[in-house]
Amino acid sequence: MILAVGLAFALVAVTFAFHYRVLLWLGTNTPKLNLPTHTQVLVIVVVLFLTHIVEIGIYAVTYSLSVSSFELGTFRGSPVTDAMSYLYYSGVVYTTLGLGDIQPEGHIRFITAMEALNGFLLITWSASFTFLAMGRLWTWDSSCTGLNNRQ
Template sequence: MLLAIALSFGLVALSFIFHYRVLLWLSVSSQIKMDKQGKVLFIVFVLFLAHIVEIGFYSFIYNLSVNTFDLGFFKGAPIGGAMNYLYYSGVIYTTLGLGDIHPVGHIRFITAIEALNGFFLITWSASFTFLAMGRLWPWEGQCVSSTDNKD
């Protein structure tokens, strides 16, 4: 159990540091010669890729936890290849939780931590994107609300 706890908190630290560095890089990369809407699209694309990498961190540890450390196994749909671990990790990270694969043993703890971690990182990305859109998106004159249209 201690190994599962150590792996979980190690993954949280790794993903937080990685995500922080990506956000920091995106903040500094505002000097890229691109129109403002292009910058927003660039930010969203990079953040999407960052989440894929973070899901990959967890899928790698699931593979190690099952095949090397013997911390548990998965029941339900067959899981054996790298894509299956990536699929499972993506389902957990996004808190989708389809339930077609069930962790058994100490990997359940890693699964629970990944769901919380993924939720946190996704909301961090959403708030960063919201702030970037507030700076970069041309809101002026784009929408007319019902209160603005006083005939």
């Protein structure tokens, strides 16, 4: 149990730090790319998407090690036997989709719960960052901002 709790909190710390560094890099370097502003927003979205894929991968590797090496639990339901299965499971949990075709048993349930909360926070952080970047980079038409409705 202590190992599962330690792994879960370590994963949260690693993914938060990684996400922070990516956001810091994007905020600092995207304007230096000399791209049109709309393209800068697209770069931000693509990099953040890939960042989430890496974070899902970090959890998937941990699930694989947790089952095969650390013996912290198993999965029932659909078989989880290869890398793509672990990535699928991690992606479903990270995005809080929760399809339920794979159920964790044992102490990996705690890691699963922490991944769902962690993924929710990181996705929200990315959405906030993208929203702020779009507000800074895009010139909005007055019909989008409500300025044409002023009396």
